[in-house]
Amino acid sequence: MTTEGAVAARVDVPVPASEILRVEDLCTSFFLPIGELQAVRGVSFILQRGRSLGIVGESGSGKTVLARSIMRLNVGANVKTTGSAFFEGKDLLSLESREMRKLWGSKIAMIFQDPMTSLNPMVKIGRQVTEHLRKHRGVGRQAAKQTALELLNEVRIPEAASRIGRFPHELSGGMRQRVSIASALACEPSLLFADEPTTALDVTVQHQILNLLSREQDQRNMTLVMVTHDLGVVAGRTDDTLVMYAGKVVEKASTIEIFGRTSHPYTEALMRSIPRTTQASHTPLVAITGRPPVATHLPKGCAFSLRCPYAQLKCHEEDPPLIPIGNSGHEAACWYPVGTDANQEAFERNLSDRLPQTLVVADALIAGKMGQTPGDSPEEGSA
């Protein structure tokens, strides 16, 4: 993401050729019997052509709804999306459905978490892979079959010629995901959304599928948006990262910066709470207390304030906007960003006030430093 001018682009305004997607103040709400569920609350970002963007967050953070809103896949009378999403200069959110259908599969494609439910169980995989080609490009049956074979070979499906007439249930989970990638790539889209593409797969298969996506992205100069809950997946595979919490972007930066110079307390908390293989066994984990807020009843002020070890009065009153950190385009939505003096002071103050979530972090950090054995730590992460 770069820091482009704040002037809103219009449909007819020429955009730099390098910019493929510009999302501005996108909000999506679902109107439920229990009230308005604000799934996405004012997300803006710019994506350059050929880059890869990771969108990270827990379930309910709005990451999938954001991707689906841009794709115009949220249908129903009770959904409302506002804001804009300019794809190559055209606002997707104000396009006619017919225009949108021309983009789906040909210019913008998406792969989903569960390949068993995203593939049609009644249709042979050869036909599924080339459906877009036949529809958008008018390719004939024989030519389509040839392309299907090439695509299946490219995504490394062994014995592609014999698999082309198989049904999805005859393939393993990893192979099915390869088929759905092949089908997404068929028309050579310029933008590919991958929504948790490897969450349902085993770790060795996940590694291969992620490598496949990265390779295809490189070769085709495709822009990739990867939605995931796994910081590990984002780390090695994306150029830029958005961290979402309760429907908002709380931190955005290059992936290197997100990990190297973590600024939002939520991002920091996520990183501290995941066990890593590089840590000694029994390393105490710094758990995040509490749980994410319910999207129908968001707290006033910062949505993370109730779980944040640094939260001050201001955090409970005013929702922080994205504030630049340094001058590399790194932004964090926090009044007391990690790594600043204000943050350190806030921590000390909360510690002396004995705020529970601050004590948990302090205890776990001390336990971690002293290399305690399990059971010695007094911490307790209550739900």
Place this chain on the structure above:
Amino acid sequence: MAGTGKAHLRPDEEVLIKIEDMVVEFRAAGKKTVKAVSGISLDVKEGETLGLVGESGCGKSTVARALIQLPPPNSGSVVVNGVELTDLSEKEVRPYRTGLQIIFQDPISSLNPRRQVADIIAEPLKVWGPDDEEEQAEIVDRMLYAVGLDPEVARDKRPHEFSGGQCQRISIARSLILGPKVLICDEPVSALDVSVQAQILNLLRDLKAEYGLTLVFIAHDLAVVKNVSDRVAVMYLGKLCEVAEPDDLYANAAHPYTSLLLDSIPEPDPTLSIDLSMDQVPEIPSSIDPPSGCRFRTRCPQASERCIDEEPQMRKISESHHVACHHPLIAVNG
């Protein structure tokens, strides 16, 4: 490996659980047999946490279920605290299950949605506990408190009113209410969000210390297993590959499969380069028709003629590190 052998087992008097030559098979369509577990031997010391890792279909959950005789293994022996469970009838084994409890991956589906939390947790007490209802209620409240839930709030609610992490706390409370010695955790955190996962792992660690539990911890996430375990067993297609202490295993993987697993983990560190060498590794074969000899040979970069014909046996690398491989990545003494 996928080999057999018992070189990694410790003397009987040191261990609480001892599984020998466990075989579990299921019938599949067309007179075929799924060879879920094919001759596994494992032991767990009192107070130890044994981590079982492997990809889906490797038989790790089947081992855990056969351990509590749900269903009993087709053959082999399961000795817990000196009692041979496989010799017992379905009825005779029931009292022993009070000391052997299990929690499952999906906490919401393992709780009855139509019952109140206090009743769910008290259910084992109704069968095995004190008859006095007040006493039962008191034990339930103590347990709720121990797993980090407020008894006043939680008692009368139903599972759908709780989040996934809280439901997992409720199933932990239910599993511990009879004071078991052994708790089997079958993927207890895989369905939970990362921020909640650490809470449950810390809770299990605290409860283990408080109640002196012995844990069998099953997970596909190698980082989670490393964090909680005292000993880790790597499984592949119903066989054991390698058994070692976690720090040793992750630093000095001897089995090519362990190494493949470790190299596949997406590390949360953007400065690491991505290994592309594994892209040619074929998929896991079916456990209906597993490869001859070493079951891992079809995906193994080290595989030789010998691996086709001869199944590797467990061999010793050090006192606490054993591997079943003809061509281990580090030197084997025996």
